[in-house]
Amino acid sequence: DVKVTQSSRYLVKRTGEKVFLECVQDMDHENMFWYRQDPGLGLRLIYFSYDVKMKEKGDIPEGYSVSREKKERFSLILESASTNQTSMYLCASSLVGKGRQPQHFGDGTRLSIL
Amino acid sequence: GESVGLHLPTLSVQEGDNSIINCAYSNSASDYFIWYKQESGKGPQFIIDIRSNMDKRQGQRVTVLLNKTVKHLSLQIAATQPGDSAVYFCAENFSGGSNYKLTFGKGTLLTVNP
Numbered sequence: 001d002v003k004v005t006q007s008s009r010y011l012v013k014r015t016g017e018k019v020f021l022e023c024v025q026d027m028d029h030e031n032m033f034w035y036r037q038d039p040g041l042g043l044r045l046i047y048f049s050y051d052v053k054m055k056e057k058g059d060i061p062e063g064y065s066v067s068r069e070k071k072e073r074f075s076l077i078l079e080s081a082s083t084n085q086t087s088m089y090l091c092a093s094s095l096v097g098k099g100r101q102p103q104h105f106g107d108g109t110r111l112s113i114l
Numbered sequence: 115g116e117s118v119g120l121h122l123p124t125l126s127v128q129e130g131d132n133s134i135i136n137c138a139y140s141n142s143a144s145d146y147f148i149w150y151k152q153e154s155g156k157g158p159q160f161i162i163d164i165r166s167n168m169d170k171r172q173g174q175r176v177t178v179l180l181n182k183t184v185k186h187l188s189l190q191i192a193a194t195q196p197g198d199s200a201v202y203f204c205a206e207n208f209s210g211g212s213n214y215k216l217t218f219g220k221g222t223l224l225t226v227n228p
Contacts, residue, residue, distance in 0.1 A: 004157075031214055042203070043158075043218040050214070090157050094214065099165065100146040100207055103216060105157035 003027070004106035006091050012112045019078040021109050023091030032074035033092040033103060034058075034066060043090065049074055050096075081113045126225045133194045135222050137187040137204035144206040148216070149178060149189045153200045161189070161202075191224075199226045 007022035025032065034046040035058075045058030047066040055066050063085060067075040074093075078085055088110050092103040127133050139147075145166035150158035164171045164178045164187075171178050177190040187204050203221035207214075 033214070040220065042220040045215065048214055100163075102148050102160045102163050103214075104160055105150075107155070107157040 004091055004093055004104055006089075006106040006109050008109050009107065010110050010112075012114060013078075013081050014114055015081060015083060017078075017081045017113075019081050019111070019113075021076040021078075021089055021091075021111070023074045023076070023106060024072050025074075025091075025093040025104075026072065027093065027095070027104075028071065029093035029104075030071070030096040031094040031103075032068065033094075034064075034074065034076045035090045035092065036060070036087040037090055037108070038087050046076065083113050085111065086113045087111060123221075124223045124225070126227060127194050129194060129196060129226055129228050131194055133189075133191040133198070133224060133226075135189045135191075135202045135224065137189075137219050139185050139187065139204075139206050141206065141208055141217075142182075142185060143208040146207040147178070147180060147187050148205045148207075149176075149187075149202060150205065150218075151198075151200045151202055152221070158203070194224075194226050196226045196228055199224055 003026045005024045013019050032049045035043045037043050044060050046064050049055045049068040065077045088108045090108045091106045094103045095101045148163040149161040151161050152158045162173045162178050169180050175192045179188045201221040201223050203219045205216040205218045207216050
């Protein structure tokens with residue numbers, strides 16, 4: 001089974017802090033993703049990475065950056081946390097194979113910015 | 115805005131009954147669809163996927179039906195169990211865009227009564 005592990009289940013930070021969310025996958029997947037999930041808005045893509053050191057902006061990249069130094073690890077960075085970034089953050093990964101492949105998710109990090 | 119939606123936000127069934135969860139999509143070019151299950155406090159879990167060259171696909175106790183004529187997707191769960199209680203949402207992708215980008219519906223809450 002695919003295993004996507006997010007380092008923290010719950011995190012509380014203060015406005016203005018720099019926040020790091022970590023994600024590791026163990027299936028040698030090329031693609032990795034960061035989403036946020038908010039009630040009534042569903043899942044929204046923040047950033048995507050298709051290879052080491054490669055990244056693309058998703059639908060809502062403002063206020064976020066990412067880092068992918070190793071294939072298995074994808075980090076989301078909140079440069080200066082704000083209260084509107086309080087949310088559930090989900091990491092996912094997928095294989096590049098013949099045809100489309102499903103994304104597999106971690107259990108999420110519930111982040112509160114005070 | 116979202117191009118994938120659900121007809122019913124909540125569905126309540128008796129244990130042992132069959133459940134049907136529906137999803138409408140608006141992009142006729144979408145050709146890959148996924149159903150996810152999300153239990154409380156967990157990340158979305160892949161259930162089943164289907165490509166547009168098929169109209170039906172079966173898994174263990176689940177069947178996905180695709181009607182491209184009316185742009186409708188459904189997930190059928192046979193002999194629903196209490197452990198099936200969760201939010202279910204569909205996702206779509208179309209080959210004309212990036213092959214990674216999924217558009218997610220907002221979800222249907224399935225409650226199984228014992």
